[in-house]
């Protein structure tokens with residue numbers, strides 16, 4: 429399941445089924461018997477998060493005051509390494525994790541005061557699979573449709589069309605046990621989309637898949653935004669892959685947002701090219717020499733025998749940098765200029781690689 433069973437509410441527990449049975453269907457009046465103050469969020473913001481904090485029972489501070497907004501129709505990425513706080517944020521926004529403090533409004537509803545109304549407005553796929561292996565793909569979707577109290581006719585129509593979008597039509601009757609990782613992930617996205625959510629949360633939609641299959645899922649996510657018109661909030665630790673898919677990204681590190689903007693703006697603010705100088709020892713001295721020329725917005729980074737620096741014009745500026753290092757007597761073993769990525773942005777902001785464990 430989603431890893432929160434001991435501490436938090438689970439999404440597909442009997443309790444949820446009972447709760448869902450008590451609320452009016454999503455086409456009817458919204459579920460909300462509580463008297464709730466009108467939530468405040470900017471018009472156009474589908475998700476609005478203010479100063480969100482979460483400290484787990486064991487004392488781990490997973491979120492240390494996170495604020496952001498997601499606009500309608502946007503693909504919004506939460507990017508960061510293992511343990512950054514991505515799943516915790518998605519857990520709070522999808523009402524499976526209780527925040528310690530702060531506020532979050534999703535589709536006009538407060539996550540702590542109106543969790544059922546939030547659940548009715550959203551779809552979610554978890555980092556770990558929640559599919560029933562003993563059932564076929566179609567039966568997994570039917571089960572979910574029943575839980576959401578869709579009429580059988582509406583459910584069948586929706587299932588047929590979603591299987592087609594997910595390119596699973598010819599495998600729908602097969603047991604999920606026989607599916608590949610990519611097929612399972614596509615079926616889970618279909619399941620999340622069944623009840624036509626206005627916001628779709630995808631926690632690590634490509635984790636554990638090989639690169640070609642990951643690309644397929646990213647393309648699918650882009651197609652979905654067009655086909656379904658949903659706002660999509662996703663998390664990933666593949667920063668460079670999210671670059672081409674997300675309209676805006678929040679880069680999360682140790683429970684804080686360290687940058688939030690469009691990928692293009694973040695790359696521009698760092699420098700669109702990265703110069704890597706491989707030296708034969710004396711990397712720290714080479715770094716000081718590079719820094720002294722003040723050609724970069726950020727400080728150079730030293731990783732082993734390599735010094736990297738982000739530049740606005742790598743091709744144009746690299747010769748002067750390399751010459752300075754050589755003239756000072758540092759032996760240069762190799763020089764590379766490449767386009768910068770969101771990984772570089774992360775690295776320069778935090779000094780840690782995003783796709784390494786244990787940030």
Ligand SMILES: Nc1ncnc2c1ncn2[C@@H]1O[C@H](COP(=O)(O)OP(=O)(O)OP(=O)(O)O)[C@@H](O)[C@H]1O
Nearest residue numbers: 431432435484488490509510511512513514515516
């Ligand atoms: N149920 C829990 N109880 C205690 N600590 C938890 C729990 N869930 C997460 N944590 C801790 O909170 C921090 C943030 O975890 P979270 O799962 O939100 O990170 P993440 O960014 O999703 O990481 P990953 O990329 O590994 O999925 C980590 O230190 C994690 O160990």
Ligand SMILES: [Mg+2]
Nearest residue numbers: 514515555632
């Ligand atoms: Mg996670």
